Amino acid sequence: MAANLTKQTHFDAIIIGGGACGLMCAVQAGFLGKRTLILEKNDNVGAKILISGGGRCNYTNLYATHKQFLSQNDNFSRSALAQWTVDDTITFFETYGIEGKEKTLGQLFPESDKAKDIVNVFTTLCADMEQEIWCDAEVTVVEQTSDGFTVSFEREGKQQTLRTSKVVMAAGGLPIPKMGATDFGLRTARKLGLQVTETTPALVPLTITGKDQPWYEQLSGNSVFCRVWNDRASFEENILFTHWGLSGPAILQISSYWKPGEYIYIDLLPGQDIIEMILTERAQNGKKMLLAYLSGLFTRKFADALSDYVPADKNLASLTKTELEDIALLMHEFRVKPAGTKGYEKAEVMLGGVETNELSSKTLESKKVPGLFFGGECVDVTGWLGGYNFQWAWACGFVIAQNL
Known part of the structure; x- marks a missing residue:
């Protein structure tokens, strides 16, 4: 089917991927009065959040520092993790009714043991702040233009294209393909001239x-x-x-x-x-x-x-x-x-991703492509087992939102 005419959007940014990073980015942007649109290929947001920790969601770790993350640049995660700390994560969720309980080795779970409670915080806040979430929207192409980007996607059987000045790539990594995981974020990075480090299954x-x-x-x-x-x-x-x-x-x-x-x-x-x-x-x-x-x-x-x-x-x-x-x-x-x-079918996360020297550690914006941000698992920052990768995702979402 022929693509619709490209439409100018009234969104400050389009966020590709409704996982931990994308959801936090939309909410934090909303707090700043910015409007965003999340495009999520699954029929619901937060798919990996919902299955993490056996459906209980180990959403952070009390002892998280940059030292528990693997990257070609071991210091890259310092800035984001300093801007959004573990205490910030705990306070954020407590504010919206989620008390944490420590299991072992600093792992924090919701008192309810229900991952859906974590997702509900974000969907409720997005609705309250009129941050748009379009599910069953599979992004196919992101192209740079003279004044920003065009984002093409398929939704309800129709090809659509939107213009935007900012794009947040929060599309995740390769693990758990049955949950819809793809290498779209990495392919887009390469297409736009960014280097990507070798990727392999991790926590596997x-x-x-x-x-x-x-x-x-x-x-x-x-x-x-x-x-x-x-x-x-x-x-x-x-x-x-x-x-x-x-x-x-x-x-x-x-x-x-x-x-x-x-x-x-x-x-x-x-x-x-x-x-x-x-x-x-x-x-x-x-x-x-x-x-x-x-x-x-x-x-x-x-x-x-x-x-x-x-x-x-x-x-x-x-x-x-x-x-x-x-x-x-x-x-x-x-x-x-x-x-x-x-392999990726059983891996918790992906090692490797968009090279850190392609991004500003303070803003997570591409140095080569202004207005393009990368966060979460598609960046070459991989945490230990035990809530570390969620802490990185929350931090990325917060940092990017401040700079949209």
């Missing part, structure tokens, strides 16, 4: 294949508190064995720092010394079998699996120094070489 489960796979598969469902590390990062949280490899918070965290072909290491008893533990037990009960001892530290199923690597049928008194050292190496430096990841 790791797969094990080949001869080692059956060993992991037999442990599917077992969860163990561990320290997982490589030469770039270290995390102490649970890992979860699955029929295809490893998942759980610690694995998702380290996945952002892992590259194909590399090993990761697991300390199954963080903060403890297995040799000292065995020697202490041996002094009291040297006849105890190693398998029985390990079964007291882990589940019997996990102890049985470890028996493939240790002399489980020997009693503690008969373990040699070399055997003790081998046990210590297994327990404190369990080496894993993942085959790959579960």
Whole structure:
């Protein structure tokens, strides 16, 4: 169908994407008396907010600083996170009836445990301030003009084009394609001459294949508190064995720092010394079998699996120094070489995106294309698991709104 005539809009900006960044941007712009239009390709806004944290939405982290974000420029996120702090996020949601409760490691969830309450704050405020939200509107082209931009999109089966002086690209990243995720923001950036860093799935489960796979598969469902590390990062949280490899918070965290072909290491008893533990037990009960001892530290199923690597049928008194050292190496430096990841389908976020040197850290506006802003996941700033990426999205939305 032929496109309609291009229309001049009365909006101060068109926001592409009705996720965390886009919604916060529209609301903050409204507070400043600016009118915006959100174009959202899904039939509702906040799709990823609604599914985050198992539908509970871990909306920030009490300990968020720029240090928990990966980027080619580790300092880029400083400005936005300073302009919109964790306290600002907490106060904002409290103002509109959402009290936070801390779970673990600073993770803040709504008292109601309902992600929809977070989305409702934004949709209610947008309605109150007459900020427009058009759903089922898939943007196809953003083009620069002499006085701004034209934004072409398909809605209700019709091609439409609007003119605007400012565009906010809050279209997200590639994870969870079934939720409508695409690379539109990245394609648009490249088309308009901006550089994009390599993108990969992050906060994602790791797969094990080949001869080692059956060993992991037999442990599917077992969860163990561990320290997982490589030469770039270290995390102490649970890992979860699955029929295809490893998942759980610690694995998702380290996945952002892992590259194909590399090993990761697991300390199954963080903060403890297995040799000292065995020697202490041996002094009291040297006849105890190693398998029985390990079964007291882990589940019997996990102890049985470890028996493939240790002399489980020997009693503690008969373990040699070399055997003790081998046990210590297994327990404190369990080496894993993942085959790959579960990809964007299972990834929480995307690593990489629009290069930070293309944007002003203070305003998030493109240096090359005035009036074009990028925020949230499509920027090369990726947070840890635990509410950090939402804090970045809220901060981006606020900062961009101040500069529209």
